Amino acid sequence: MALGFPPMFASIEHGEYVDSRVMVAGYVIMRIALVGQWLRAAKQDPARRSACLTYALWVTVAQFGWIAGALVHKSIPVTFAMVAVLIGVETLGPIIAEYRAGGTPWHAHHIAERYGLLAIIALGEGVVGTVASLSAVVSAQGWSYDAAFVVVAGIGLTFGMWWSYFVVPQAELLRVHRERSFWFGYLPIVMFGAIVATGAGLHVAAYYIEHHSKLSSVETVLAVALPVGLYVISIYTLYFVIVRKIALFHLVLLVITAAVLGVAVWLAAAGFSMANCLLVVTLAPLVTVIGYEVAGHRHAAADIAKALKNDR
Incomplete structure (x- = not known):
């Protein structure tokens, strides 16, 4: 992700489109690892399987959105709108998992x-x-x-x-x-x-x-x-x-x-x-x-x- 910041800011400075490909690639790699963890938790904890799978599903959906957005040349306003929507998706998943799918234990x-x-x-x-x-x-x-x-x-x-x-x-x-x-x-x-x-x-x-x-x-x-x-x-x-x-x-x-x-x-x-x-x-x-x-x-x-x- 850190390697993606310079090209992203450079693209913003030039004002043509926002180049977030490298940054999104780093982010998606981290989130894919998280999906694997949720799937493992779903297998090992049947009582909370629904909540774990809900987390995995929404994280995966959000990553498709980030990837699609990164591959399209878009203006700064469109980028902000896309980011707002995808942050909403990333946030909505945990809310559904905790309040609608049984939730997870935490200390x-x-x-x-x-x-x-x-x-x-x-x-x-x-x-x-x-x-x-x-x-x-x-x-x-x-x-x-x-x-x-x-x-x-x-x-x-x-x-x-x-x-x-x-x-x-x-x-x-x-x-x-x-x-x-x-x-x-x-x-x-x-x-x-x-x-x-x-x-x-x-x-x-x-x-x-x-x-x-x-x-x-x-x-x-x-x-x-x-x-x-x-x-x-x-x-x-x-x-x-x-x-x-x-x-x-x-x-x-x-x-x-x-x-x-x-x-x-x-x-x-x-x-x-x-x-x-x-x-x-x-x-x-x-x-x-x-x-x-x-x-x-x-x-x-x-x-x-x-x-x-x-x-x-």
Whole structure:
């Protein structure tokens, strides 16, 4: 799949059609392996054979769609429409399998752990982006305060996003609200996308520092600040859709986070160095971390206790 990204973006840049053949080929190979796993599960677990075969069927149908779409030269709007339909097919299969075909067993703590590990893998992009930004600063200015600020900003931002991800007791919430598992299953797609986009934003900052970017300082800071903001929002959204409760304290933390990111953009507009702006962006996820350690953990514990009481 990774090998398919350059030709795909190159085709978009030329504006003729979207070339997704290599990327789709990689994706289909992974999904075919998944079909094999579902067929094996269907054979070994007769009680859940219907659900396993439903998964296998819908995954297979979706792959025919991806392959057909990749072989046709299509415009960008048509591509977006096709992708939306096929994502719908990929999503509909699990819903039917779980709610109409008997479902499959799963362990809440194991699922939460798997998602947490995937978040850590995605956060690795932030470390790579930090190295790129640091290399750009050192190449342009040598070792300086700006170089130190970039290190603190990049690693601090990555660490803050990691910490804020795990402050929510996801396993416990998922255990007492199993009926809302699909929200937990699909909403993190946005979260992981925001994590990776933050790392990409740090790469953009590196290009800006090296004077290889056509973006302004404000646009460059936004390339980091916007995905960080989306990431923080997705954390609170995930908590809300599982607990189904809007906490005033959470809204206050979101407002403070938005203010921090706004200050970073304002500093860029005012002419401050990119390193200083990134340092301010680093404070955004720390708002959630500090808020949780000060009072948020009590809110979460109360919500879990209430859910357990209602479950009985």
